Amino acid sequence: MKGKILVSACLAGQNCRYDGGNNLDLCIAKMVEEGRAIPVCPEEMGGLPTPRLPCEIKGGDGRDVIAGDAAVWNNRGKNVTGQFVAGAKEILKIARQEGVKAAILKERSPSCGVLNIYDGTFRGVKIPGQGVLAALLAQEGIKIYSEENYSELLR
Ligand code: SF4
Numbered sequence: 001m002k003g004k005i006l007v008s009a010c011l012a013g014q015n016c017r018y019d020g021g022n023n024l025d026l027c028i029a030k031m032v033e034e035g036r037a038i039p040v041c042p043e044e045m046g047g048l049p050t051p052r053l054p055c056e057i058k059g060g061d062g063r064d065v066i067a068g069d070a071a072v073w074n075n076r077g078k079n080v081t082g083q084f085v086a087g088a089k090e091i092l093k094i095a096r097q098e099g100v101k102a103a104i105l106k107e108r109s110p111s112c113g114v115l116n117i118y119d120g121t122f123r124g125v126k127i128p129g130q131g132v133l134a135a136l137l138a139q140e141g142i143k144i145y146s147e148e149n150y151s152e153l154l155r
Pocket of ligand 1: 008009010011016017018040041042043044106109111112
């Protein structure tokens with residue numbers, strides 16, 4: 001793949017996950033080290049702290065959030081849609097500036113999920129759908145992969 005890609009910062013080993021941990025993938029961390037990938041965390045970029053309360057989308061997926069038809073909530077009932085959308089839009093600006101054509105994002109996250117997210121009940125129930133950042137990048141024509149299927153990108 002020519003050109004830079006975006007990657008979820010937690011996959012590159014940054015401790016930006018809601019619980020203060022990361023989801024290190026050594027191959028993705030190496031891409032960042034070599035300057036081939038740009039690590040981004042939309043939730044931190046939108047102004048949320050780390051650690052933070054778990055959040056899920058209720059009423060749809062990231063595409064619906066962008067359309068204004070669904071919202072993101074934390075597990076104490078606070079609406080955090082504004083921060084999620086603001087962070088995703090900032091990252092879209094970076095993607096445009098850098099001419100990014102592809103991204104590898106953390107599966108099942110309400111921001112980064114590519115094929116699946118959680119259903120908004122905080123009971124660990126997965127549903128098909130994209131996170132807010134994943135949806136915004138896909139709408140821009142950027143190819144989105146997760147840590148579970150990005151080998152396709154390397155072929
Ligand atoms: Fe990782 Fe994305 Fe969650 Fe940030 S928002 S911790 S990059 S999955």
